Amino acid sequence: MTAIENQRRAVSVRSTGDTGSTRNKRRGRPPVTVGQVISYIFIAIVMVLYLFPLVFLVNTALKSNPEFFSNPVGITRTFDIGNFGVAWQKGNFAAYVLNSVLYTAVAATLSTVVSLVLAFPVSRGYLKHSRLWYGMFVVLLFLPNALMTQFQLLLRLGLYDTQLGYILIMASGLGVGPLIISGYVKSVPKELDEAAALDGVGYWRFLFTFLPSLIKPVLATTFILQAIGVWNDIILATIMLPDPAKSPVTLGLFAFQGTYTSQWGLLSAATIIVATPLVIAYIFLQRYLVGGVGGAVKG
């Protein structure tokens, strides 16, 4: 991966952010082509596949239980918002969402920092056997499924059923982090290290304050990929956190589903309660999220 490639990518990432509105403002737009018509139709189908389930979910949440059984598929007539109150009362979702936010934020931050600390000296060749360490990063990607040993480890460390234990396990799966960071660091000229060092900047200050501002896109990607993994985890949480008070939202909602099977109005309301803050946060963050992921993932 060369520096030029990286710069070009960085530029393209920035341009992904805008909607193409500048292009549309140009006068004398070319006529719509056949390709564009096909694109519109195709995208319309995709949008239906993604938006219909959400609309249907809202529709179901607005039905009381009797209405659901008499009219399961049609549009709601009662607009019964009682489901939300009941779901909120019985579900304890605020606590679950907070747990999830805590796990995701801490574990993703920790694993991003560890990835950075490992990747930088290896990428620069400041360590002996850098190639060997790089090999270890690749090996980390292909580790076997270690549910039972991680469980035994936490048990023996006294960290079983603790939030700390769960966070440490989640953070230790670094994934592609060290690889993509060390790839990206190569686009930062080495002379910068030397110049900073000449100015009396120490290694840690460079690593933790100067460098991050230069490699923001790849740090964002690492963080987001990791956050997605933690946010979506349900299996490790089931294993490591039997105490329901520590459940992340995935597990909390899953347990709720187990308790209120086939009370679809209530289940839909609960799902919406969980999903709404996420969707709102996502609307504000999607630029960074989506732009960031595309920015640095590369083989």
Next chain:
Amino acid sequence: MSEFFPFGRRASMRTTFSIGVVFVIVFALVPAVSVLVLSFTDIRSIPYIPVNWIGFDNYVTFFSAAKLGYNIQALLNTLVFALAVTIFQNGIALLIAVALNSKIKGRTFYRAVVFMPTVLGVTVIGLIWSLIFNPSAGPAASIWKLFGANSAFFGDQHLALPLVIFVQIWSGLGLAVVIFLAGIQAIPEDLYEVASIDGASAWQRLRLVTIPLLAPSITANVLLCIVGSLQSYQIAYVLTGPNNPATQLLSLAIFSQTFGGGNASGSSASQGYAAAISMIQFVIVGIISLAVLVYLRKREARM
């Protein structure tokens, strides 16, 4: 040999690097290597009971007549799942990325919508699709009824796996689209202009310009997808539970073996046997991803 180090003494670098390495070794590498060791024992999930060395017994059990049918089924399910997810997810994602790149209005919105399931999380996704495919009263059942058919959907042993594959693709598509889109936008615009002047059709531009120049993104996406789908079980778990034979995947079998799932009581489940399944899965994932990586790299070089 190491390169010139501009920051004076290397002690600070060594400190942070070692902390990182120790962290990864303790929580990721040691457990992973111990899986191999545990696979030769009869360790159970109850702590502090004696653990016996039983050699290859767990592997023998995996291939024993009593378990083989079930395990072959889980293996086949895993391969079908991974193959279907990889092909369809990447194929559809590529088409969406190309369509979004064709200067249509509102593409940031479309991209955001496709990426959204990633943010919603598996349980929300599981609930939404259980609702849609609710056999007694879901919209999918109404559509089936139009054709005079009915189906148990996730309860139907022939339909369950295809539906789980569908939901998996639905949830994973966004990430693939975003990676492809970033790759496509790095392709210089003038290449398309030149191709158009030469009279290339849209299809030819896709086949002769976009796909070859997108080779690195394709490699990244396909590999991420194969490794991910060979080991993923979260969607199958939330949609059909841990012990449904029709959607039993190897990684889900590891989970239900380790912690009992619904079959055995959790405390007596043999984690040694689960470790053996995990090692078998590890070898399969390793072989397949290496083969695919070598193939894709060669293909990249040819283009």
